[in-house]
Amino acid sequence: MPIKLKKVEKVYKSGDVETRALRGVSLDLSDGDFVVVLGPSGSGKSTLLNVMGGLDHVTKGEISIDDFTIHEMSQKALTLFRRNHVGFIFQQYNLLQTLTVKENVEIGARLVENPRDIDELLKRVGLKDHANKYPFQLSGGEQQRVAIARALVKNPKMLFCDEPTGALDEKTAKEILALLQDLNKSLKTTVILITHNASIAQIADVVVKMNSGEIAEVSRTKETLSAKDIHWG
Numbered sequence: 102m103p104i105k106l107k108k109v110e111k112v113y114k115s116g117d118v119e120t121r122a123l124r125g126v127s128l129d130l131s132d133g134d135f136v137v138v139l140g141p142s143g144s145g146k147s148t149l150l151n152v153m154g155g156l157d158h159v160t161k162g163e164i165s166i167d168d169f170t171i172h173e174m175s176q177k178a179l180t181l182f183r184r185n186h187v188g189f190i191f192q193q194y195n196l197l198q199t200l201t202v203k204e205n206v207e208i209g210a211r212l213v214e215n216p217r218d219i220d221e222l223l224k225r226v227g228l229k230d231h232a233n234k235y236p237f238q239l240s241g242g243e244q245q246r247v248a249i250a251r252a253l254v255k256n257p258k259m260l261f262c263d264e265p266t267g268a269l270d271e272k273t274a275k276e277i278l279a280l281l282q283d284l285n286k287s288l289k290t291t292v293i294l295i296t297h298n299a300s301i302a303q304i305a306d307v308v309v310k311m312n313s314g315e316i317a318e319v320s321r322t323k324e325t326l327s328a329k330d331i332h333w334g
């Protein structure tokens with residue numbers, strides 16, 4: 102789904118303190134893009150993802166995703182929008198510890214009318230042999246694969262990932278990024294991925310650089326690399 106932001110502002114108020122997390126952000130993203138949002142801590146990356154994904158309201162400005170005018174939608178409409186169109190992946194895997202891998206994915210499947218086939222999906226994300234294990238029996242990378250499967254089972258048009266490899270070592274992180282790249286290509290899912298790791302920008306179609314609540318630069322990558330070919334130290 103194409104995503105369009107027009108002069109989006111987000112101000113957080115706590116007591117007397119106001120934080121201007123987004124200061125007039127305008128952005129145009131195409132359907133099917135693999136987008137990496139890059140920027141230092143506190144630059145507004147998570148805020149940007151949260152307002153685009155309908156997790157939080159903008160203070161000012163407009164967001165439209167396909168025909169949905171996000172900034173005008175009620176809480177209830179946003180919940181439905183998220184449920185039907187957006188998958189979220191976070192640095193923390195947020196799995197239910199008392200449920201197996203398959204049961205965790207079934208939770209996502211129950212939210213929508215036409216979920217993906219769970220066994221096929223588990224195979225696709227490399228968890229075929231782990232379906233009946235519990236989260237504590239899995240490595241961090243495997244747990245993130247479960248979170249990805251739980252998001253994807255709803256068949257979302259967009260996958261919003263906030264520092265999805267932030268808790269993983271380099272090798273495992275690259276495997277997860279390769280999986281997200283593959284899903285973007287094969288399922289045509291738009292991926293928007295936040296990171297403060299500049300090396301990861303090399304796998305993007307589009308790189309959005311944030312600084313102090315503003316977009317410093319948007320660039321289309323000339324030569325997109327495969328996740329397995331990038332390095333960081």
Ligand SMILES: Nc1ncnc2c1ncn2[C@@H]1O[C@H](COP(=O)(O)OP(=O)(O)O)[C@@H](O)[C@H]1O
Nearest residue numbers: 113115120122141142143144145146147148149
């Ligand atoms: N819920 C909140 N309440 C108040 N301030 C917040 C909240 N979330 C984020 N902020 C502030 O907004 C700014 C941008 O934060 P954030 O979007 O989380 O940045 P990033 O993800 O790039 O690290 C920071 O100054 C942060 O402290």
Ligand SMILES: [Mg+2]
Nearest residue numbers: 146147148263
């Ligand atoms: Mg953040």
